[in-house]
Amino acid sequence: MAFPMIFNKPRIVKVLKVIDESPTVRSLIFKDDLCSKAKPGQFIMVWIPGVGEIPMSVSMMKDGLAGLTVRKVGEASNALFNMKVNSMIGIRGPYGNSFNPIIGKVMIVGAGTGLAPLMPLLDILTDKSASIDMIVGGKTVEEFIFMNKIKEILSKTESKIVVTTEDGSYGIKGLVTDAILPILKEKRFDMIYTCGPELMMKKVFDMAQEFNIPIQASLERVMKCGIGICGSCCIGKYNVCKDGPVFDFQMLKEVKDEFGLFKRDHSGKRVMF
Ligand SMILES: Cc1cc2nc3c(=O)[nH]c(=O)nc-3n(C[C@H](O)[C@H](O)[C@H](O)COP(=O)(O)OP(=O)(O)OC[C@H]3O[C@@H](n4cnc5c(N)ncnc54)[C@H](O)[C@@H]3O)c2cc1C
Numbered sequence: 001m002a003f004p005m006i007f008n009k010p011r012i013v014k015v016l017k018v019i020d021e022s023p024t025v026r027s028l029i030f031k032d033d034l035c036s037k038a039k040p041g042q043f044i045m046v047w048i049p050g051v052g053e054i055p056m057s058v059s060m061m062k063d064g065l066a067g068l069t070v071r072k073v074g075e076a077s078n079a080l081f082n083m084k085v086n087s088m089i090g091i092r093g094p095y096g097n098s099f100n101p102i103i104g105k106v107m108i109v110g111a112g113t114g115l116a117p118l119m120p121l122l123d124i125l126t127d128k129s130a131s132i133d134m135i136v137g138g139k140t141v142e143e144f145i146f147m148n149k150i151k152e153i154l155s156k157t158e159s160k161i162v163v164t165t166e167d168g169s170y171g172i173k174g175l176v177t178d179a180i181l182p183i184l185k186e187k188r189f190d191m192i193y194t195c196g197p198e199l200m201m202k203k204v205f206d207m208a209q210e211f212n213i214p215i216q217a218s219l220e221r222v223m224k225c226g227i228g229i230c231g232s233c234c235i236g237k238y239n240v241c242k243d244g245p246v247f248d249f250q251m252l253k254e255v256k257d258e259f260g261l262f263k264r265d266h267s268g269k270r271v272m273f
């Protein structure tokens with residue numbers, strides 16, 4: 001799909017609101033017409049003046065406003081995390097494809113800031129889906145974001161929430177993928193949606209294959225142009241920025257020699273996860 005020029009036009013927007021989601025995660029709300037109409041799973045390239053440009057999922061879109069949700073990890077994400085109300089950031093996009101919401105029984109598997117693109121999807125699915133099983137994982141309770149919002153959204157539909165932490169500080173002790181297996185043995189799903197660490201998504205994909213359930217997974221790679229030109233985000237024959245970031249069952253099968261195994265570093269060199 002070619003990107004209409006309008007999405008490529010860089011815009012400078014003012015941070016209108018900063019929300020503390022956890023000690024290490026914040027959401028920044030800004031006004032932008034194009035982003036407020038983004039589809040769940042789409043991302044923007046965010047320019048942090050004097051620091052650099054990184055891809056970020058659009059985590060909220062409503063009434064002309066949009067949001068991103070950043071975990072402070074390294075240089076650029078720390079600078080973004082530390083933005084205050086009235087700070088200026090540059091944005092272009094939204095880019096990429098999006099999750100395809102289906103009518104039926106769905107499972108959503110998310111961890112960390114992987115929940116960012118899943119939140120707008122959840123909003124849409126509550127109107128469409130027959131039932132939603134939401135499985136959220138993290139290393140420790142401090143990592144959890146959006147839990148009250150998730151509970152509120154899911155209260156509107158037939159749903160189940162399962163929470164896991166590796167240290168047992170919240171929900172079931174263990175890996176998110178350990179919690180999925182018994183659920184898949186018990187109930188038949190029409191779709192699995194997932195976003196989070198790629199090793200987690202790889203395990204979820206393996207289970208989806210085993211139980212023959214369609215899956216949509218949102219992938220992360222180094223992104224420079226964001227529009228399918230530079231190739232820095234390639235996985236197999238695909239550019240994650242343009243063909244993704246959401247990969248369906250067939251695409252994931254096509255990139256199985258790289259998915260969860262290799263990624264590209266900033267110089268383009270293939271490195272192991
Ligand atoms: C489609 C997509 C959506 C994402 N959504 C989110 C989200 O919602 N929330 C979130 O917290 N993170 C998200 N990320 C990850 C985010 O883009 C950064 O990779 C992450 O925040 C780490 O950046 P850093 O500067 O802290 O890391 P560092 O390791 O310090 O990175 C060093 C430098 O590399 C550059 N860099 C880092 N990551 C990237 C990248 N992926 N592409 C190009 N340049 C990069 C920056 O200039 C940075 O200064 C997403 C990534 C992708 C591909």
Ligand code: FES
Binds near residue numbers: 224225226227240241
């Ligand atoms: S970021 Fe340039 S091709 Fe994807």
